[in-house]
Amino acid sequence: MDVRQLQYFVEVAKQKNFTKASQTLLVSQPSISKMIKSLEEQLGVQLLDRAEREVELTDAGALVYEQAVRIIQSMSDLSTSVNELVHVNRGKVKMGLLPTVGALLFPRIMANFKKEFPRIDIQMEEYSAKHVEAQVAKGTIDFGVTVLPVDSHLFETVFLHAEELVVIVNSEHRLAKHESISLVECQDESFILFSEEFALHDVAMQACRQAGFEPKVAYMTSMWDLVCEMVATQFGISLVPKSMAARLNNHRVHSIPISTPHIAWDWALIYRKDRYQSYAARAFISYIQANLPIVR
Structure with a gap:
């Protein structure tokens, strides 16, 4: 028929x-x-x-x-x-991102994208950096925002943002008055680190080893606010992205730039190279590339 x-x-x-x-x-x-x-x-x-x-x-x-x-x-x-x-008038995409990344980079972008593509629904989930990679690899989400480097054989990357890590200490700490420090000056300090599922844990450990010492880890946590509070109460010091330190609303915590070694903290949008991307997903990726202000 x-x-x-x-x-x-x-x-x-x-x-x-x-x-x-x-x-x-x-x-x-x-x-x-x-x-x-x-x-x-x-x-x-x-x-x-x-x-x-x-x-x-x-x-x-x-x-x-x-x-x-x-x-x-x-x-x-x-x-x-x-x-x-x-023609990208409708669709649905799923993305995963780090809690701090979402707050820093995406509110305005998301609002403007929704105005241009009102019938595209974007479902966002918060994960640690390592979990973002795992979810993208499994195909649970279409794409994610995580910390570089990632497996270049598996993922396509769209660079988003670059910044440095800083040391945060109690405002009365002996290092608090320094304009900048070498990380080796912290070798006798106790460190408050993020849990091992966070990319920041590996970056901090690697930076300390690059500076020539093994950090003394006093506590590990998955909660950003707890890191700040523990530093404020002089339980130890920590390494965090500069943007996160700038958003800490606690006068008892002071951030210090690190002169050596340089510790990069680069964010990127990632998606599987071998996976089909829907028209809606491709539209969002293109929109991000065209509209996100890149900070280097």
Whole structure:
């Protein structure tokens, strides 16, 4: 059964006339007659009563007409939906990001993107950096924001933001008055580090080892606020991104730039190289590339 057979049949039924249907469809009358006759033969019933001046539906024709209208409408809806999808009028994407990254980079971007693409829904989940990579790798989320480096064989990356790590200490700490310090000056301090599932844990450990010492870890946590409070109460010091230190609302905590070694903290949007990206996901990635202010 050809959908054109149904379209021709429905139009003849509406017009109650082959000639008018021919004019509306811009198809010759013999072609329409042939199509409808073929449809009747396939169904094994007569659909149209051609005896009268106006063509009328038979009982079987009325039943087929009702179903044909639904089928034609469904085909139209399908075509419209695909067209909207292809032209990025609608869709859904899932992304994972670090809690601090979301607060720093995305509120304005997300609001403006939603204005331009109101029918694209973006579902966001917060994960640690390592969990973002794992979720993208598994295909649970379409893309994620994490800390570089990542597996370049597995992921495509869109660079977002670069900053440095700083040392945070109690405001009365012996180092608090320094304009900058070498990380080796902290070798006798106790460190408050993030848990091992956080990329920041590995970066901090590597930086200390690069400076020539193994850090004395007093406590590990997954809570940003707890790190700040423990530093404020002189339980130890910590290494955090500069942007996070700037947002700490605690006068008892002071941040100090690190002169050596240089500790990079680079964020990127990542997605699987070998995975199909929906039109909506590609639209969001392109929007991020075009509109996110890059800080180097």
